[in-house]
Amino acid sequence: MLAHKPLFPTPQDAEAAFYDALARADLEALMAVWAEDEEIVCVLPGGPRLLGYAAVREAWRRVFAGGRRFSITLSHQVNLAGLLFSVHNLYEHLGLPGGDGQTAPVIATNVYLRGALGWRLLAHHASQAPPEMPAEATKTLH
Protein backbone atom coordinates (compact mmCIF):
# COMPACT_ATOMS: atom_id res chain seq x y z
CA MET A 1 0.00 0.00 0.00
CA LEU A 2 1.09 3.56 -0.56
CA ALA A 3 1.84 5.35 2.71
CA HIS A 4 -0.15 8.40 1.68
CA LYS A 5 -3.03 8.42 -0.71
CA PRO A 6 -2.29 10.86 -3.49
CA LEU A 7 -4.63 13.78 -4.09
CA PHE A 8 -5.51 14.72 -7.65
CA PRO A 9 -6.77 18.30 -7.98
CA THR A 10 -7.92 17.78 -11.58
CA PRO A 11 -9.01 14.81 -13.68
CA GLN A 12 -5.93 15.45 -15.82
CA ASP A 13 -3.74 14.89 -12.76
CA ALA A 14 -5.49 11.59 -12.08
CA GLU A 15 -5.08 10.54 -15.70
CA ALA A 16 -1.38 11.45 -15.74
CA ALA A 17 -0.85 9.37 -12.59
CA PHE A 18 -2.74 6.44 -14.13
CA TYR A 19 -0.61 6.27 -17.27
CA ASP A 20 2.59 6.98 -15.36
CA ALA A 21 1.83 4.03 -13.09
CA LEU A 22 0.98 1.89 -16.09
CA ALA A 23 4.28 2.73 -17.78
CA ARG A 24 6.19 1.91 -14.58
CA ALA A 25 4.09 -1.23 -13.95
CA ASP A 26 3.47 0.13 -10.45
CA LEU A 27 0.40 -1.69 -9.18
CA GLU A 28 0.02 0.29 -5.96
CA ALA A 29 0.27 3.64 -7.71
CA LEU A 30 -2.14 2.50 -10.41
CA MET A 31 -4.75 1.29 -7.96
CA ALA A 32 -4.42 4.51 -5.92
CA VAL A 33 -5.92 6.43 -8.84
CA TRP A 34 -9.25 4.58 -8.65
CA ALA A 35 -12.23 5.75 -6.63
CA GLU A 36 -12.34 4.13 -3.21
CA ASP A 37 -15.91 4.49 -2.07
CA GLU A 38 -17.52 3.56 -5.35
CA GLU A 39 -17.94 0.43 -7.36
CA ILE A 40 -15.39 0.67 -10.16
CA VAL A 41 -15.47 -0.91 -13.60
CA CYS A 42 -12.65 -1.79 -15.97
CA VAL A 43 -12.48 -3.37 -19.43
CA LEU A 44 -9.05 -4.27 -20.82
CA PRO A 45 -8.69 -4.94 -24.56
CA GLY A 46 -10.28 -8.29 -25.42
CA GLY A 47 -11.03 -9.04 -21.80
CA PRO A 48 -14.19 -9.42 -19.77
CA ARG A 49 -15.80 -6.66 -17.76
CA LEU A 50 -14.16 -6.34 -14.36
CA LEU A 51 -16.25 -5.04 -11.49
CA GLY A 52 -15.00 -3.89 -8.12
CA TYR A 53 -11.62 -3.09 -6.66
CA ALA A 54 -10.47 -6.67 -6.06
CA ALA A 55 -11.23 -7.86 -9.59
CA VAL A 56 -9.67 -4.79 -11.17
CA ARG A 57 -6.55 -5.07 -9.04
CA GLU A 58 -6.11 -8.77 -9.81
CA ALA A 59 -6.35 -8.13 -13.55
CA TRP A 60 -3.68 -5.42 -13.46
CA ARG A 61 -1.50 -7.58 -11.21
CA ARG A 62 -1.54 -10.23 -13.93
CA VAL A 63 -0.75 -7.68 -16.63
CA PHE A 64 2.28 -6.47 -14.70
CA ALA A 65 3.33 -9.97 -13.59
CA GLY A 66 4.22 -10.73 -17.20
CA GLY A 67 7.22 -8.49 -16.62
CA ARG A 68 6.77 -6.58 -19.83
CA ARG A 69 7.30 -2.86 -19.70
CA PHE A 70 5.70 -0.52 -22.15
CA SER A 71 6.37 2.94 -23.28
CA ILE A 72 3.06 4.73 -23.61
CA THR A 73 2.17 7.74 -25.64
CA LEU A 74 -1.30 9.21 -25.78
CA SER A 75 -2.99 11.04 -28.64
CA HIS A 76 -6.36 12.31 -29.82
CA GLN A 77 -7.32 13.30 -26.29
CA VAL A 78 -10.82 14.61 -25.82
CA ASN A 79 -12.20 15.67 -22.44
CA LEU A 80 -15.93 16.04 -21.87
CA ALA A 81 -16.11 17.67 -18.49
CA GLY A 82 -18.84 18.33 -15.99
CA LEU A 83 -18.70 19.77 -12.50
CA LEU A 84 -18.51 16.43 -10.78
CA PHE A 85 -17.38 14.12 -13.53
CA SER A 86 -15.09 14.13 -16.54
CA VAL A 87 -15.17 11.74 -19.47
CA HIS A 88 -11.89 11.38 -21.35
CA ASN A 89 -11.42 9.54 -24.61
CA LEU A 90 -8.02 8.98 -26.15
CA TYR A 91 -5.74 6.69 -28.10
CA GLU A 92 -3.04 4.76 -26.24
CA HIS A 93 0.06 3.76 -28.20
CA LEU A 94 2.03 1.07 -26.41
CA GLY A 95 5.59 0.45 -27.47
CA LEU A 96 7.95 -2.28 -26.37
CA PRO A 97 11.16 -0.63 -25.17
CA GLY A 98 14.32 -1.59 -27.00
CA GLY A 99 12.46 -2.58 -30.09
CA ASP A 100 10.84 -0.73 -32.90
CA GLY A 101 7.70 -2.75 -32.33
CA GLN A 102 4.60 -0.67 -31.82
CA THR A 103 1.41 -2.47 -30.95
CA ALA A 104 -1.84 -1.48 -32.59
CA PRO A 105 -3.38 1.51 -30.85
CA VAL A 106 -5.97 1.14 -28.14
CA ILE A 107 -8.97 3.43 -27.66
CA ALA A 108 -9.75 4.23 -24.05
CA THR A 109 -12.69 5.89 -22.36
CA ASN A 110 -11.86 7.03 -18.83
CA VAL A 111 -14.51 8.39 -16.49
CA TYR A 112 -13.33 10.42 -13.48
CA LEU A 113 -15.45 11.72 -10.64
CA ARG A 114 -14.83 14.41 -8.10
CA GLY A 115 -14.98 13.33 -4.51
CA ALA A 116 -14.02 14.84 -1.17
CA LEU A 117 -10.38 14.01 -1.84
CA GLY A 118 -10.05 15.17 -5.41
CA TRP A 119 -10.58 13.35 -8.67
CA ARG A 120 -10.53 9.59 -9.03
CA LEU A 121 -11.00 7.08 -11.79
CA LEU A 122 -14.42 5.40 -11.85
CA ALA A 123 -14.36 3.55 -15.16
CA HIS A 124 -11.73 2.57 -17.74
CA HIS A 125 -12.87 0.94 -20.96
CA ALA A 126 -10.08 0.10 -23.40
CA SER A 127 -10.36 -1.77 -26.69
CA GLN A 128 -8.32 -2.40 -29.79
CA ALA A 129 -8.51 0.38 -32.37
CA PRO A 130 -8.29 -0.10 -36.11
CA PRO A 131 -4.86 0.84 -37.56
CA GLU A 132 -6.01 4.14 -39.02
CA MET A 133 -6.36 7.20 -36.84
CA PRO A 134 -9.57 9.25 -36.85
CA ALA A 135 -9.35 12.18 -39.21
CA GLU A 136 -11.17 14.67 -36.97
CA ALA A 137 -8.43 14.83 -34.41
CA THR A 138 -5.54 14.40 -36.80
CA LYS A 139 -6.59 17.68 -38.30
CA THR A 140 -5.88 19.55 -35.11
CA LEU A 141 -2.31 18.28 -35.07
CA HIS A 142 -1.32 20.10 -38.24
Place this chain on the structure above:
Amino acid sequence: MLAHKPLFPTPQDAEAAFYDALARADLEALMAVWAEDEEIVCVLPGGPRLLGYAAVREAWRRVFAGGRRFSITLSHQVNLAGLLFSVHNLYEHLGLPGGDGQTAPVIATNVYLRGALGWRLLAHHASQAPPEMPAEATKTLH
Protein backbone atom coordinates in the same frame (compact mmCIF):
# COMPACT_ATOMS: atom_id res chain seq x y z
CA MET B 1 -36.02 14.76 -37.49
CA LEU B 2 -38.42 13.80 -34.76
CA ALA B 3 -41.22 16.31 -34.38
CA HIS B 4 -40.81 16.43 -30.61
CA LYS B 5 -37.59 15.76 -28.79
CA PRO B 6 -38.22 13.03 -26.25
CA LEU B 7 -37.59 13.73 -22.57
CA PHE B 8 -35.90 11.08 -20.49
CA PRO B 9 -36.57 11.47 -16.76
CA THR B 10 -33.91 8.89 -15.80
CA PRO B 11 -30.74 7.52 -17.39
CA GLN B 12 -32.52 4.16 -17.57
CA ASP B 13 -35.19 5.76 -19.76
CA ALA B 14 -32.52 7.13 -22.09
CA GLU B 15 -30.82 3.76 -22.24
CA ALA B 16 -34.05 1.93 -22.98
CA ALA B 17 -34.77 4.37 -25.83
CA PHE B 18 -31.25 3.90 -27.20
CA TYR B 19 -31.47 0.12 -27.42
CA ASP B 20 -35.06 0.21 -28.64
CA ALA B 21 -33.99 2.51 -31.48
CA LEU B 22 -31.03 0.25 -32.21
CA ALA B 23 -33.26 -2.83 -32.44
CA ARG B 24 -35.64 -0.98 -34.77
CA ALA B 25 -32.78 0.54 -36.80
CA ASP B 26 -34.44 3.92 -36.24
CA LEU B 27 -31.71 6.48 -36.86
CA GLU B 28 -33.75 9.53 -35.81
CA ALA B 29 -34.85 7.94 -32.55
CA LEU B 30 -31.33 6.75 -31.85
CA MET B 31 -29.76 10.15 -32.42
CA ALA B 32 -32.45 11.83 -30.28
CA VAL B 33 -31.01 10.07 -27.23
CA TRP B 34 -27.66 11.83 -27.49
CA ALA B 35 -26.79 15.08 -25.74
CA GLU B 36 -27.34 18.08 -27.97
CA ASP B 37 -25.26 20.82 -26.46
CA GLU B 38 -22.21 18.74 -25.77
CA GLU B 39 -19.51 17.12 -27.81
CA ILE B 40 -20.39 13.43 -27.94
CA VAL B 41 -18.13 10.45 -28.40
CA CYS B 42 -18.86 6.97 -29.73
CA VAL B 43 -16.78 3.85 -30.29
CA LEU B 44 -18.37 0.94 -32.16
CA PRO B 45 -16.74 -2.52 -31.92
CA GLY B 46 -13.52 -2.56 -33.95
CA GLY B 47 -14.11 0.94 -35.23
CA PRO B 48 -12.34 4.26 -34.77
CA ARG B 49 -13.29 6.85 -32.20
CA LEU B 50 -16.14 9.03 -33.48
CA LEU B 51 -16.38 12.58 -32.22
CA GLY B 52 -19.32 14.92 -32.59
CA TYR B 53 -22.91 14.55 -33.68
CA ALA B 54 -22.28 14.44 -37.45
CA ALA B 55 -19.63 11.70 -37.26
CA VAL B 56 -21.68 9.63 -34.83
CA ARG B 57 -24.81 9.97 -36.93
CA GLU B 58 -23.01 8.97 -40.13
CA ALA B 59 -21.58 5.85 -38.51
CA TRP B 60 -24.98 4.69 -37.30
CA ARG B 61 -26.53 5.53 -40.65
CA ARG B 62 -24.07 3.12 -42.27
CA VAL B 63 -24.79 0.44 -39.66
CA PHE B 64 -28.51 0.67 -40.39
CA ALA B 65 -28.05 1.02 -44.16
CA GLY B 66 -26.86 -2.56 -44.26
CA GLY B 67 -30.49 -3.48 -43.72
CA ARG B 68 -29.76 -6.03 -41.06
CA ARG B 69 -32.06 -6.10 -38.09
CA PHE B 70 -30.96 -7.39 -34.74
CA SER B 71 -32.68 -8.63 -31.68
CA ILE B 72 -30.88 -7.24 -28.68
CA THR B 73 -30.82 -8.52 -25.17
CA LEU B 74 -28.83 -6.91 -22.39
CA SER B 75 -27.24 -8.52 -19.36
CA HIS B 76 -24.81 -7.87 -16.52
CA GLN B 77 -26.02 -4.31 -16.18
CA VAL B 78 -24.18 -2.16 -13.67
CA ASN B 79 -25.07 1.48 -13.06
CA LEU B 80 -22.64 3.81 -11.32
CA ALA B 81 -24.73 6.87 -10.68
CA GLY B 82 -24.03 10.41 -9.61
CA LEU B 83 -26.30 13.41 -9.32
CA LEU B 84 -25.51 14.76 -12.76
CA PHE B 85 -24.08 11.74 -14.53
CA SER B 86 -24.58 8.01 -14.71
CA VAL B 87 -22.11 5.45 -16.00
CA HIS B 88 -23.65 2.19 -17.19
CA ASN B 89 -21.74 -0.91 -18.16
CA LEU B 90 -23.43 -3.94 -19.67
CA TYR B 91 -23.24 -6.80 -22.13
CA GLU B 92 -25.12 -6.54 -25.41
CA HIS B 93 -26.18 -9.79 -27.08
CA LEU B 94 -27.12 -9.26 -30.70
CA GLY B 95 -29.10 -11.95 -32.46
CA LEU B 96 -30.07 -12.21 -36.09
CA PRO B 97 -33.85 -12.67 -36.27
CA GLY B 98 -35.04 -15.82 -37.95
CA GLY B 99 -31.84 -17.66 -37.23
CA ASP B 100 -30.35 -19.27 -34.23
CA GLY B 101 -27.17 -17.30 -34.82
CA GLN B 102 -26.00 -15.27 -31.88
CA THR B 103 -23.05 -13.00 -32.36
CA ALA B 104 -20.34 -12.81 -29.72
CA PRO B 105 -21.35 -10.47 -26.91
CA VAL B 106 -20.32 -6.85 -26.85
CA ILE B 107 -19.35 -4.91 -23.72
CA ALA B 108 -20.64 -1.36 -23.63
CA THR B 109 -19.93 1.58 -21.38
CA ASN B 110 -22.60 4.28 -21.65
CA VAL B 111 -22.23 7.66 -19.96
CA TYR B 112 -25.38 9.74 -19.44
CA LEU B 113 -25.59 13.28 -18.16
CA ARG B 114 -28.45 15.23 -16.71
CA GLY B 115 -29.32 18.42 -18.52
CA ALA B 116 -32.19 20.87 -18.46
CA LEU B 117 -34.26 18.48 -20.55
CA GLY B 118 -33.60 15.24 -18.75
CA TRP B 119 -30.93 12.64 -19.29
CA ARG B 120 -28.97 12.23 -22.50
CA LEU B 121 -26.22 9.99 -23.77
CA LEU B 122 -22.77 11.59 -23.79
CA ALA B 123 -20.51 8.64 -24.57
CA HIS B 124 -20.96 5.09 -25.87
CA HIS B 125 -17.93 2.79 -25.98
CA ALA B 126 -18.64 -0.72 -27.27
CA SER B 127 -16.14 -3.49 -27.92
CA GLN B 128 -16.10 -7.21 -28.53
CA ALA B 129 -16.23 -9.29 -25.36
CA PRO B 130 -14.61 -12.68 -24.91
CA PRO B 131 -17.08 -15.60 -25.17
CA GLU B 132 -17.23 -16.27 -21.44
CA MET B 133 -19.38 -14.14 -19.18
CA PRO B 134 -17.93 -12.54 -16.06
CA ALA B 135 -18.54 -14.65 -12.98
CA GLU B 136 -19.34 -11.77 -10.64
CA ALA B 137 -22.58 -10.88 -12.31
CA THR B 138 -23.56 -14.38 -13.35
CA LYS B 139 -23.80 -15.18 -9.68
CA THR B 140 -26.61 -12.72 -9.18
CA LEU B 141 -28.70 -14.45 -11.83
CA HIS B 142 -29.03 -17.70 -9.95
